[in-house]
Amino acid sequence: MSGAEGITGPGEFERPPDSRWRGDAPGPPPVLGLRQNLAQFILLVAVNALVGGTLGQERTVLPLLAADAFHLDLYTSALTYILAFGLSKAVMNYFAGTLSDRFGRKPVLVAGWLAAIPVPLMLIFGPAWAWIVAANVLLGISQGLTWSTTVVMKMDLVGPSRRGLAMGLNEAAGYLGVAVTALATGYLASAYGLRPAPFLLGGAFIAVGLSLSVLTVRETRHHALLEAQTHVDTHSHAHGGLTNRQVFTLTSFRDRSLSAVSQAGMVNNLNDGLAWGLFPVLFAASGLGLEQIGILAAAYPAVWGAGQLVTGAASDRWGRKGLIVAGMLVQAAGLATVAASHSFWPWLAAAVLLGLGTAMVYPTLLAAIGDVAHPAWRARAVGVYRLWRDSGFAVGALLSGLLADLYGIAVAVAAVAALTAASGLVVAFRMPGRNGASGGTRPV
Template sequence: MSISTIESSLILHGIKVNRQQFIHQLIQVFLVGCMIGLTRTVLPGLASTEFGLAQQQFVLLTTFVVVFGLVKASMNLFAGRLSDRFGRRPVLISGWLVAIPIPFLLYWAPNWYWIVAATVFLGLNQGLSWSMALNSKLDLAKTSQRGLVNGLNEFSGYAAVGIAGLVAASLAVSLGAREALFIMALGVLLVGLLLAVFYVEETKSWSDEHDKQAKILQGQSVIPSQQHVRTFKALFAFASYQSKPLMALNQAGLVEKFVDALIWILLPIYLLAQDLSLVEASAIITIYGVVWGGSQLITGPLSDKVGRKGLIVGGMWVCGLGSYALIHTNTVLGWSIEAAMIGIGMAMLYPTLGAAVADNSLAHERASLLGIYRFWRDFGYAIGALLMGLVAQYTGQIESAFVLVAISMMLSGLLVLVWLPNSKSTNN
């Protein structure tokens, strides 16, 4: 028996059999989610109180999310390719190393541009570390568990986003905004880096085994052949404008980030303008994040059973309606219900989009195609934030940004309905 055959026999796919490493990867996503969550509510509040951004300076206010989206999207584009070449673990660790300046920039920032600089490093951290934690879990799991994997991944990450936002807002009230951001960011950073260095294992061999099994099922040779290896340029073209299913998924990923950008930048400003306290506004936003995260434990595996398309389209439309409803409400209870509604919509579409991309990818190209999808998805932060800022600035009304998001989500869902075939998980 050859050494490669012996190694292959030791590799078993499945969440249960790899549960220890799977849990470590979930913890990584939770901590990465905390890094972005601690900026929710607190940073938009700082924009006015400490950096003198008037409520009507919408374009300048959105700059930190525009920059975050551009950086994270770029990292997503290359992180998958880098992990295919160098492995998942080195890319994960590098994501934590580039996050080191974040707490210090937030604490010592003399002007808004330091905050924008901090979000550059935040985008690097998110693009590298979050991407690798997801790819590693997909490596370890069975192909029939992709929806469940995405559900668990996004539950861990976005529940952390909501929880960290509320904790940061509470600490900001008692300690001060800068002190709260510094303590939380530094603590999360150190824990994430140490756990990645000492407890996370490399999972690329599990991905290679997925590829071998898929080729055997398809009657192909398991020996790599150059004719089956597409360049990254070819993969990008295929995913972006040649494959209608991937085009549908990529545009939906881009547009759904309009909702998250709205919640991140403008909803805190809108709620604070309605005379809510920082903690009250943060609690409403936390409902969105926690419902989004928790519901994915249901919607992720559900998509493995009933298919992806209906959940994606329904989720897009639910989010659109919820975004529009926010500006026609004037009670904390109403805003809380609508935040939960948007969270449910995001839970329907978010893990399902990633699982659907994996369905339409060969195993040896999956990390790269998921990276391309995440590039377009997180590019939506930049496009959405900029468009919302411009619309709100031009009209002089923050409510116009909510209408823009609602219309965009409805139209994007319609494209998915037309372009994406009905499918469940595959064995690729």
């Protein structure tokens, strides 16, 4: 099967032959390519930097707020907000793909920003820990809708040839936003206290992101249809007419490439959940001040974000598999260094290693999904992948919290390091080829 044949199955694109997609502005027919869509691409990069900044408002401050304002001593209790965030974001990642195929990308992006509006207010004024947990449910919903949609929209715009570069730029913008905001909130908390100053920054990001998404972002779903018309299927399951259940099963279990990528994404965010929830507590218990904790909390996503400017494009040239395997092993080395260290400079080196390994993995995993999934169900495959990936936040919060309560933070970090190395080996043995392309589609 080739062209657009078969792409109107359950949950698929539904488009009358001569009509425009809902949400489109009048204009010329769509053209694929980074250069051809540069203005919209740069705008979406900026939007995702704001998405990352909205998340970054919590990275330094919230673990300390749990102990200081709410007197939560057990690590498992303090990590409930990451569990709530991870579960809600994972579920919304899945629905973001399905909804964007049905209603268009832009409405889903706008809905995500609307869900974020109450978050800074709840973090500032919440009188009980339940308010903080509820705020993170909303934050997870927002992040699932906004970040997933910016990923899909960039894939739509650039087409198959520059997908790794596109994902590198997208994830770099998002995690540099996380890093800069984590650093800024550390200084704000040091100067003005844990509340409200750090969370006012998040409120400003939400206002700007919502305005840009409503006023300037254009729909991209018709670009995906154009790409679908230029694809030839290499395997029977690659055609467009797949149900949501079939896409879920393929991405999660049946396709060797997609399933290997999904488990690696889950373990990657498992160790990110550990870093988010326990690292600031570990650093504070060792006597580091808020400014030093802010630097360490920012270094990891800063290297992660900046590194993706290189690694995403490198995966286009060298292939996906090698970068994924190597990146998981580098992450494991960084985590092991954290577990074995007790002072600022070794921890800073470990944060750099952890960020470098994550930079090698993060855009490459997304690009690998785009390589294998047909454009007609790619948004849903990305949603399923991100469902598994961000459920790692919840698994990481539970696993690391329980281990930290029982054996201490160092043991929890060492256990996650071993799990991360094992995940890299799964990719090495399960994912075929350089890009995992067997079982997928290829452009003509």
